[in-house]
Amino acid sequence: MKKHWYDYMWIVSLAYLILGFFNILFAWLGLLCFFIPLLISAVKGTKGYCNRYCGRGQLFGLLGGRVGLSRKRDIPKWMKSRGFRYGFLAFFFVMFFQMLWNTYLVFVGTADLKQVVTLLWTFKLPWQWAYHGTLFHPGVAQFAFGFYSVMLTSTILGLITMVLFKPRSWCVYCPMGTMTQMICRVRNGRK
């Protein structure tokens, strides 16, 4: 199997997670892993992002596969059911909009910037070391903290299911994966 440049996207994903520890504003780059997959599925009608470029999937594949951090068991049935996958997508959306709302509040000045990264939508970790002020509005930083929370949370969930089940178990319930497949279904017709 020939290696392509895009087989090394896991390095980018890893770098992204690390950069967030140094300067939270890098979190904005994560928007790329939202828009690129959606664009590919909407325009080309494929899951090209998952199938080729997604560095996060590769990272789990590597850690769980080559590095051997996975039990390689079957994922429980309910986790691959449509109900759970769509349910998780919906939950993810709600949390995402809540994060946008918090950003909005900072933008309009109703709330102050909170320099925390929230893990698993619950645990608030102080993260001020990665914030050195911004030339922009504090709201810009608030979005970065919020978005990085989303990315780190999903990484942690992915790591947990990687260890328990197969390396890329995250891909079964990954909201982006579910969403792009949904778009392809609608666009290309069921069958």
Next chain:
Amino acid sequence: MERTIRRKRKAVVDTDMCVACGCCVKVCPMEAIEIWRGIAARVAEEKCVGCGKCARECPASVIEIREEGERR
């Protein structure tokens, strides 16, 4: 020693449960799988040698290696 009837083994995807992640495509040594229209994996039977790599890799465990009767 040589068995005259050897059953062919092929990968069969439960397309309804497939999440179209493409993990199977990446590991297939025969390039026998493609993701069809971003919806589900599809196996080209004539290329598949039934090695089972895809089934082991599939995070949703929706690939089964099934035997089929030798046709020739």
